[in-house]
Amino acid sequence: MAEDRAVRVGIIGGGFMAAVHSRAARAAGADLAAVASSSPERGRAAATALGARGSADDADALIADPEIDVVHICTPNDSHERLAIRALDAGKHVVCEKPLALSGPAAAGLAARAASAGRVATVPFVYRFHPMVREARALTASGSIGRVLHVDGRYLQDWLLGADDVNWRVDASAGGRSRAFADIGSHVVDLLEFVTGDRIVALTAITSVAHAARGGRPVATEDMVHVLVRLASGCHGSLTVSQVAAGRKNALRLELYGSDASIGFDQEHPDQLLLGRRAHTAVVSRDPAALSADAARLSIVPAGHPMGYQDAFTAFVRDTYDGVISGSLRPEVPTFADGARAALLTDLVLDSAASGEWVDVPSAVPA
Structure with a gap:
């Protein structure tokens, strides 16, 4: 065009x-x-x-x-x-x-x-497009936190807490055989792999349902998921996903624990990173003048002016359109290949929950 x-x-x-x-x-x-x-x-x-x-x-x-x-x-x-x-x-x-x-x-x-x-x-x-996610990614890649030892990811919501809370996503015929993990757990695994630059190579999972029926109809999709993961580097991690976590509206958190320091990102406070060291812990606030180049590019307002979810979404769309116009997509933009990766991991989470076993994650899935 x-x-x-x-x-x-x-x-x-x-x-x-x-x-x-x-x-x-x-x-x-x-x-x-x-x-x-x-x-x-x-x-x-x-x-x-x-x-x-x-x-x-x-x-x-x-x-x-x-x-x-x-x-x-x-x-x-x-x-x-x-x-x-x-x-x-x-x-x-x-x-x-x-x-x-x-x-x-x-x-x-x-x-x-x-x-x-x-x-x-x-x-x-x-969520890749929050400037402080890019900063976490840059700090991890630079070795600033040392070797990543373990990771913790959580995505908690409460919008389906009650037995009378219904939505088309609850119906497996419209939403698919996974609900909580496909809907929000997919963001956790994408963010984990994006920030660490590492890949999940094996996992084991359990799922559970809070209400056997909603609105008088049986429920076949999960409300809660707990996953243990092993990454290619040998690092281990735990993931928790719930759509029935009372009081939690959109609590996506990712914490990386390295041999020298830790990094924590909280989507409900997206302008900050928690940088922990043995001697002290500090809150790092978004300041374009002090950020890595990639994080600063996405920081469209000065320090002290809050940015949020819609800003991240706009940055994703803008980079997508730039790829349409130029014919060259930035490598950080999530493509259908990343969507296929999330769908593969969703399948394996449900398979593991059904079998009770660890499952290996192939590098790719046949079409």
Whole structure:
């Protein structure tokens, strides 16, 4: 596409995530051309709510629109694979919510399809785009905390705490056979591997359900997951994921414990890192003048001016669009290959929970 015009974007979906994508698209300088939802009427309403120029009668019409450069897929999980295939086959660049597909092999197939098509295809693992996550990554890579000995990751929410709390994600036919891990655990493993630069090579997991039924219907997907992991370096770690943790709204934390120091990142306080040493512990606040180059690039306001989730999402979208325009995607941008990695790990977490055994993580999964 020409570099002298804005990227033209279409969004499929009209819910919370579509709103987040729309704000990011506009902030990144895109032309929000159209929105499609589950019906023409819903599409028109969503287009008005999201500030789009127009709407499409359905997803197929939006994908077929020759004006659209990038399709954002913000629909229930069971439709991601189908819509991504259609968009890629239509020559579109794609931003698809996770899980990329409902199984590791299906997600790997999408990643291969995107690579073959030569399209930019990204998945919003947006916590990578907090400046202080990039700072944690730079400090770890530089050896500032020494050899990483063990890691701890947590993602805790309470929005499904009650037995009467229901959502389409609870239904395995729409959300897939994993709920808590596919929905938020995938962010933990992506962040762990991104910050450490290391890979999970084996894991063992247990899952549990808080309520056997929700809204009078049996529950087949997990509320809580505990995972032990072994990384390629030999480092061990523990991960805890819950959507029934009372009082925790969006508590994503990653802590790395090295031979010289530790680093802690808390998504609910994203402008800070906790840097611990045996002699003292310090809070490192975001200051572009003192950060690594990558962290400073993402730091769009001066020190003392808070940044948050929407800023991280916008940075992800902006880097995606820059890749569309230039034909070269920054290596830190999460692609369909990263989405396939998360889907593979989700499969293995459920497999391990079912067998009670450790399972090895292959470097890749056949499509």
